[in-house]
Amino acid sequence: MKGAQILLASLKKAGVEVIFGYPGGQVLPIFDALYDFNIKFILMRHEQGAAHAADGYARATGKVGVCLATSGPGATNLVTGIANAYMDSIPMVAITGQVGTHLIGNDAFQEADVTGITRPITKHNFLVKDVKDLARTIAEAFYIASSGRPGPVLIDIPVDVQRAEADFIWPEDIKIRSYQPTYFGHPGQIKKAAKLISLAKKPIIYAGGGVITSGAHFVLRELAERIQAPVTTTFMGLGCFPSTNKLYLGMLGMHGTAYANHATMEADLIIAVGARFDDRVTGRLDHFAPYAKVIHIDIDPSSISKNVKVEIPIVGDAKNIIGELLEEIKKVPDTSLWLKTVDAWKKKHPLTYKSSGKLLKPQYILEQLWGLTKGDAIICTEVGQSQMWACQWYKHLNPRTWISSGGLGTMGFGFPAAMGAKLGVPEKEVFNIAGDGSIQMNIQELATCVANKINVKVLIFNNGYLGMVRQWQELFYKKRYSYTPITSPDFVKLAESYGAVGMRVTKKEQVKKAIQKAMKINNTVFVEFIIEPEENVWPMVPAGHAINNMIDGLA
């Protein structure tokens, strides 16, 4: 077989259902092989869209997302999407064409050192110089991407390797001597953790994206209910614990709920599961959770004791470890007083917004969306205010239904990610919550949506600003709105010109009907909501402050 055919046959063997990509000069042999190969290929309108779509597919399904681009500019256009997947630990395999092996390093046409460029933003990457190594490399790439702490893996394939002949031998079993992730926690550490839990008076569970990756949401709920500990989640952890559960505190951190932040600051024990104490969560580090001992469960040893001092580190898979912990906990702590304190915070500092006169409030739109979907939908977002409102005001119920760019904060992620999610989980309604700024960053994918009949609903919160930056300018830069007012096209006409459906909503009473209508339309729909231009995301912890030092402009 030719290298290009070996590649496709390997992808099939790896269980790939769909590839997102874009053709080009140095992947011609691959595209020639794709021409009559039975695998779904989605022709995107920009390689960045391909990487985000593969990422969204991976988040929604838990499988490895695959994107494909040519050498040089095709590959560099993938870079943001790869970095995005790396920051959020998303399993992805990115395949790039490369100039012929004899030309590498010659500044050949459309050449870029892609393994060099992506080295710090991939879990691992490969340059395949011999067609005989191709199948094994692909098998290793899928294994590395999806095991341990997942992440993107890039495979760079020179065009002559794609053309070269070799036998196709798919390795069924992959073992890498230098890569052996730990899945089971140290029994001694688990015993110690169980003891610490039984002695706690004010425990809190702090759950992150690792819970979703590991499929630990059921055991996490069991743990929370058994030890009666309130649960706060990170941004990446949204959906790993049902928002409707009375133990749930919502998200913590910069735009977290006041009660999640107060509870974290007052806790005497933090049980961190698959979360990494990043700066948006901890705020000022030396003031963070001063009374708490920390049990940190994470599959990645480098996440432990990176930012916060940890009493009991447990390296391994969250699902296994919580399962073992549940067996080990003999005495359950009495947290009734603690839960009363937490409930008092919930009553005193609820999430709220001012519903003023005529102008539409984004929070209201999200409440309506929740009312119509009851959590049975996949919510994707762009980045900024609309994203933060979607964290706060939509009640996330299930894992893999919240798809948003966390670590990297990539504008333009949501729309292509929504497409990937819809292709992965076609039975679910998929929404993309967007701002008028972000949606314009990958708006070309409207064509891809329509051409492939990918039915996603884009709710654009149009405030005429790059809202989150404007909010910071309002609060910290004396309202000097430097280049944050932004113009947009007529989104209704734009959608229509692509063959999608566009709607515009300006009044409160139209909101519910418009979303209902959009849900009934079997096409991509842009619903533009003209919202209060200077609405802010509250509460907020100013950067560098302790997380119980929140401001809200509502008083």
Add this chain to the structure above:
Amino acid sequence: MRHTISVLVENKFGVLARIAGLFSARGYNIASLAVSETLDPTISYMTIVVEAQDEKILEQIKKQLNKLIDVITVTDFTKKEHIDRELVLTKINYSPKDKEKLESIFLKYVGKIIHCKDDIAIIEAVGNHVQIKSLLEELDKFGIKELIRTGKLVISN
């Protein structure tokens, strides 16, 4: 504080760049680096000496090194018993009358004159960090014209 870290890695292209990248991305300069094959030619051994202002960041680097797919083991020799050696080649100013003086120096150190031409002598010396430092101080009296060092090699004992 100076740290000596050894890393056992897969002997593949790109591995050195990955390892160097972890230091450079954090603004850490590698003071010395020695790389070579081991008895098993598929495995290479790297000895890295690095000046770390912040122990916490170094701890992070070690964890990140371990996380690299091609890294087999990471050992920090800083607080571990070990023997270290370095090979030095140096050119010094030389005249035949210095010969005796130099020979008396090499009674105290492992080293010798390996080449003499005109007014230049090339010296080869092996020793640990302290020995090499004091040898170089002595040689400096003659005037060191050029100095090349392999970087530190360590082995546990």
